[in-house]
Amino acid sequence: MMSYDAQKFKVIKNEEIATGIFDMWVENSELSVLAKPGQFAHILVPGKVLRRPISICDADKSCLRLVYQVKGEGTEILSKVKVGEELDILAPLGNGFDINPEKRYCFIGGGIGVPPMLYASKQKEKPVVITGFRNKDLVILQSDFRKDNCELYLTTDDGSAGEKAFVTDVLKRKLDEIDEVCACGPMPMLRAISEICNENNVPCQVSLEERMGCGIGACLVCACEVKRNGTNDYVHVCKDGPVFDSKEVVF
Amino acid sequence: MMSYDAQKFKVIKNEEIATGIFDMWVENSELSVLAKPGQFAHILVPGKVLRRPISICDADKSCLRLVYQVKGEGTEILSKVKVGEELDILAPLGNGFDINPEKRYCFIGGGIGVPPMLYASKQKEKPVVITGFRNKDLVILQSDFRKDNCELYLTTDDGSAGEKAFVTDVLKRKLDEIDEVCACGPMPMLRAISEICNENNVPCQVSLEERMGCGIGACLVCACEVKRNGTNDYVHVCKDGPVFDSKEVVF
Amino acid sequence: MADLSVKVAGVDFNSPLIAASGTFGFGHEYSNFYDLSNLGGISCKGITLKKRLGNPPPRIAETPSGILNAVGLQNPGVDHFIEKDLPWLKKQGTVIIANIAGNTQEEYGQMAEKLSDTDIDMIELNISCPNVKSGGVAFGTSCESVANITKYVRDHCKKPLIVKLSPNVTDIAEIAKSAEANGADAISMINTLTGMRIDINTGRPIIKNNTGGMSGPAIFPVAVRMVWQTANAVKIPIIGMGGISKWQDAIEMLMAGATALQIGTCMFTDPYAPIKINEGIAEFMDKNGIKSLSEITGSVKPW
Amino acid sequence: MADLSVKVAGVDFNSPLIAASGTFGFGHEYSNFYDLSNLGGISCKGITLKKRLGNPPPRIAETPSGILNAVGLQNPGVDHFIEKDLPWLKKQGTVIIANIAGNTQEEYGQMAEKLSDTDIDMIELNISCPNVKSGGVAFGTSCESVANITKYVRDHCKKPLIVKLSPNVTDIAEIAKSAEANGADAISMINTLTGMRIDINTGRPIIKNNTGGMSGPAIFPVAVRMVWQTANAVKIPIIGMGGISKWQDAIEMLMAGATALQIGTCMFTDPYAPIKINEGIAEFMDKNGIKSLSEITGSVKPW
Ligand SMILES: Cc1cc2nc3c(=O)[nH]c(=O)nc-3n(C[C@H](O)[C@H](O)[C@H](O)COP(=O)(O)OP(=O)(O)OC[C@H]3O[C@@H](n4cnc5c(N)ncnc54)[C@H](O)[C@@H]3O)c2cc1C
Ligand SMILES: Cc1cc2nc3c(=O)[nH]c(=O)nc-3n(C[C@H](O)[C@H](O)[C@H](O)COP(=O)(O)OP(=O)(O)OC[C@H]3O[C@@H](n4cnc5c(N)ncnc54)[C@H](O)[C@@H]3O)c2cc1C
Numbered sequence A, B: 001m002m003s004y005d006a007q008k009f010k011v012i013k014n015e016e017i018a019t020g021i022f023d024m025w026v027e028n029s030e031l032s033v034l035a036k037p038g039q040f041a042h043i044l045v046p047g048k049v050l051r052r053p054i055s056i057c058d059a060d061k062s063c064l065r066l067v068y069q070v071k072g073e074g075t076e077i078l079s080k081v082k083v084g085e086e087l088d089i090l091a092p093l094g095n096g097f098d099i100n101p102e103k104r105y106c107f108i109g110g111g112i113g114v115p116p117m118l119y120a121s122k123q124k125e126k127p128v129v130i131t132g133f134r135n136k137d138l139v140i141l142q143s144d145f146r147k148d149n150c151e152l153y154l155t156t157d158d159g160s161a162g163e164k165a166f167v168t169d170v171l172k173r174k175l176d177e178i179d180e181v182c183a184c185g186p187m188p189m190l191r192a193i194s195e196i197c198n199e200n201n202v203p204c205q206v207s208l209e210e211r212m213g214c215g216i217g218a219c220l221v222c223a224c225e226v227k228r229n230g231t232n233d234y235v236h237v238c239k240d241g242p243v244f245d246s247k248e249v250v251f
Numbered sequence C, D: 001m002a003d004l005s006v007k008v009a010g011v012d013f014n015s016p017l018i019a020a021s022g023t024f025g026f027g028h029e030y031s032n033f034y035d036l037s038n039l040g041g042i043s044c045k046g047i048t049l050k051k052r053l054g055n056p057p058p059r060i061a062e063t064p065s066g067i068l069n070a071v072g073l074q075n076p077g078v079d080h081f082i083e084k085d086l087p088w089l090k091k092q093g094t095v096i097i098a099n100i101a102g103n104t105q106e107e108y109g110q111m112a113e114k115l116s117d118t119d120i121d122m123i124e125l126n127i128s129c130p131n132v133k134s135g136g137v138a139f140g141t142s143c144e145s146v147a148n149i150t151k152y153v154r155d156h157c158k159k160p161l162i163v164k165l166s167p168n169v170t171d172i173a174e175i176a177k178s179a180e181a182n183g184a185d186a187i188s189m190i191n192t193l194t195g196m197r198i199d200i201n202t203g204r205p206i207i208k209n210n211t212g213g214m215s216g217p218a219i220f221p222v223a224v225r226m227v228w229q230t231a232n233a234v235k236i237p238i239i240g241m242g243g244i245s246k247w248q249d250a251i252e253m254l255m256a257g258a259t260a261l262q263i264g265t266c267m268f269t270d271p272y273a274p275i276k277i278n279e280g281i282a283e284f285m286d287k288n289g290i291k292s293l294s295e296i297t298g299s300v301k302p303w
């Protein structure tokens, strides 16, 4: 059972690392150690009624790393929070990636779906990591992945950085060398990855997004359609996900 | 005509000077020079729909001084604004005290009604100033008045600072030496002062408070009942006041 | 810059933003801040046949992202308005709308007649004021009463007639249809939602009238919903309002089905709001290659 | 510490705060945060006769100081609830209320009968859900339909019966009177105000259902007003809700006439809200020498 006001995190870094993308480190040693790759943090932005879900990009014994893009009012306010201030964050929430010690993985991130792949990729020795961005201004976390000693691929839609390709182009080339895929990014990308994996009988876990209320499974707003035992049902991104078996997801 | 965004003031001081009472200096040289004693500033508190009216406590060529008490959510937020930040303030607004160069004045302030008396008293040489507070913890601005070289009286309800008396007790003693009274403070105090003045045929100007919307006379919410030419009417604190002839006011 | 003009009931507005009745007085005060021609129009403070003192103060309270007010139609009366305020207003280069409220049908009729003989541009029938004892909202809450009052005033009015609806009803689209069927040239909506705040330290309602009308950003989603429902039900143009405070809100309200807009409470927060909102709308149009606001009106694509 | 207990329709609550239906599921999730006996009661997620999938996502949008939702009554059906959820809930040391919604009167009746044979504490008749196609709010918007459904369910229900009212009506006090006259033991109010938000970049409503129900602090003044009006019209107790997010709001709602309270949206902002609100209420009572919450209920002194 969590305790009253346990969810206070101290901001120790909040910097812009690419156009409109911020790298935030928040401290709370009790909760940070619990974080698993693919889980998320539900952040109370001062003045807002709804919390904002942000994937855990990395975690150590005392801190969570959250990399977020300024989209609307909430993330705008978040980007102005100063080092030293406290944030009210529910974390870690959800079910993360299920990473099998025996298997060879390919981690794929697209755009702002790249951050959670960092913590995930750290679970393996020299995994294949494919990162895709719209253009060079949005490229993030390359040196972090490199530090982590993985086989890193960088693609951009316009070729302004790395290879001019889609992440799926790279994935196709690497299929022989991997046993499973973990992916996060825009729905069309996830759908394409999922199709390739299905065709090649490679298991694939995808991390999904949906607008949330409670963030813990009580309000049922973050519904995601899945097909289980032949019938369609709604499960919930916050509690049943955000990571799902791509075969179940109704894209 | 004021210009777009002219109302930005830079906070150069915001300090607690007594329990729950803050002394704030804000800079905008274009507007500060226009301030007259008894006028007010209409402050946009970040995140709030309605502005907060605060009397101008003092003004110089570049700054306005605002002394305010934390009452509810708005002033609470205001008290946390940091030096260097900008505030959106409409000022100076309203009609101030009408101070006749020929007359001898007594300026009376009660509680958080004391601040506007500072700027007002500065218009005269050695005026009588009577300040009253509930107790010693709420006493403010004494050294400022003293610096200003006025004949200063301090009263508290419980005698914990200065004389244990009401401002009206002091006023009665000074009636012979003055030609007019300017007062600001709680309604019962203003009513009592007004009665004494009326009985003694001493003109009296009182500064009133009312909840405001626009602050400039357009929305008619800050109504104040006055008797003019024998009939009752509503005038408006923000535009017709906040200073009124005490004889007109329906207390 | 993009063309911000709109046309409502044959009247041309050079911007879609109209000052909402009761928040802008008769314009004098805000003219110290900017040229009133920055506004498409001004809906004047609600006027009655005779001068009214309005309600005792306090008349306003703050609420989360909104306010409550109960001014109670303080105004100098229609004759004073026509004689003293209208001539100056007509010189400001913006559309002038008279917002009228009566205790009886006959009073509404008399005011409409008097105003029909002036050079006022439009008349807005306020049958939705929640803060007065008799008349007020009572006229606006059933289809039958809306039908009656609209028809009656129509017969006494030579100006384009806007009927302003109350949101405190079960089915606003039905009410709008009644107004349309009985001669309204346009609908304006929404007036305030009735609310209440209590000071827990005194146990007294904060507003002397006990209840007041809620406006400001808090009510915006209700206003958008009602405008959308009404736009789907009537053919006459809708002047949308209720909580608009930024240009994004303006676009949203137009998409929901509004042809023009009114803004009120946001000017208490920022008197320059109309200027900023117009700038934002123009930028949005330029960026998206939109030539006329009519392309935005009603363009929402429901699921 | 002050005594926070209240009694509604013969049922004892050890705190006035009840989790609002639909915001708390069947309690499991929040039990990871605190003991559920901190709550006076739990109004469970609205249940229907058969399992329902609910509406397609997105089901939620943010609004100024509020939210819109359109979950559309996703639930496992009444039998599953009785078998799987109720036994666990009954062990949590808090009052358990079943919130039921039907497509037809008969469905409501069947559910009431099934639940009457369980150890559920109370039944809350949800005739105000705005987010479903048939049934839902339609039952709750006229006095006649409220009278019919209340009477029908009363005849099939052996448990204390709460009727939950929709705020999307012209005269909520009249509707409450219909419920009272036809056997309701208590009123709960308000459900959500229907609203809409549009994404101006796509021109699409943010919520897939197009419209959604507004809750959260934005609607608080409307809820207070409606509770006050209703408390002046009926004798049965009122469970007040709508936008309560801090202890001050709780006191205000009690003063307006509520005997107990429900809270929903505020727990999305802060799961610990009920604990904090109870602490604030207790402190307020101690400071003001208030022995029982019944002293606060309805204590507002209108002007
Ligand atoms: C499990 C999960 C993990 C995520 N991880 C990241 C991440 O690591 N980095 C990152 O930049 N973004 C991430 N997102 C998306 C992020 O939550 C949204 O961009 C953010 O909530 C937008 O908030 P806003 O205040 O800027 O936008 P606003 O438009 O002001 O938000 C209004 C409301 O809509 C919700 N909302 C808007 N867009 C989204 C969205 N795409 N997904 C879910 N809710 C949304 C907001 O949370 C808020 O409740 C994640 C989303 C989910 C569900
Ligand atoms: C002309 C004028 C001059 C004033 N000068 C000063 C001053 O110099 N120093 C000072 O401390 N206070 C002054 N006040 C009172 C000050 O405006 C209120 O204390 C303040 O607005 C309370 O805001 P809040 O956010 O703390 O309270 P909240 O309760 O959160 O305020 C809610 C709403 O009520 C309004 N309100 C609450 N109390 C008052 C009040 N007493 N008068 C007017 N509006 C109120 C607020 O402005 C706001 O709109 C003055 C008021 C007026 C009208």
Ligand SMILES: Cc1cc2nc3c(=O)[nH]c(=O)nc-3n(C[C@H](O)[C@H](O)[C@H](O)COP(=O)(O)O)c2cc1C
Pocket (backbone or CB within 6 Å): B213, B219, B221, C020, C021, C022, C023, C045, C046, C047, C069, C071, C073, C099, C126, C129, C164, C190, C191, C192, C214, C215, C216, C217, C219, C241, C242, C243, C244, C262, C263, C264, C265, C266
């Ligand atoms: C202080 C105040 C006074 C108002 N007076 C009137 C009025 O006289 N006549 C009228 O039709 N509406 C009146 N209204 C309602 C507004 O015109 C408008 O319908 C409402 O405020 C919603 O718009 P907003 O949220 O942009 O303010 C008044 C509103 C406020 C805040």
Ligand SMILES: Cc1cc2nc3c(=O)[nH]c(=O)nc-3n(C[C@H](O)[C@H](O)[C@H](O)COP(=O)(O)O)c2cc1C
Pocket (backbone or CB within 6 Å): A213, A219, A221, D020, D021, D022, D023, D045, D046, D047, D069, D071, D073, D099, D126, D129, D164, D190, D191, D192, D214, D215, D216, D217, D219, D241, D242, D243, D244, D262, D263, D264, D265, D266
């Ligand atoms: C996500 C969500 C789901 C809801 N589901 C139900 C429901 O199933 N049955 C019901 O009677 N009310 C439902 N409501 C309404 C709430 O019970 C409550 O009446 C409303 O949210 C106002 O209270 P609040 O502002 O404290 O949230 C729901 C509200 C929300 C936010």
Ligand code: FES
Pocket (backbone or CB within 6 Å): A211, A212, A213, A214, A215, A216, A217, A218, A219, A220, A221, A222, A236, A237, A238, A239
């Ligand atoms: S956000 Fe509440 S169930 Fe997922």
Ligand code: FES
Pocket (backbone or CB within 6 Å): B211, B212, B213, B214, B215, B216, B217, B218, B219, B220, B221, B222, B236, B237, B238, B239
């Ligand atoms: S506050 Fe608008 S008239 Fe005074």
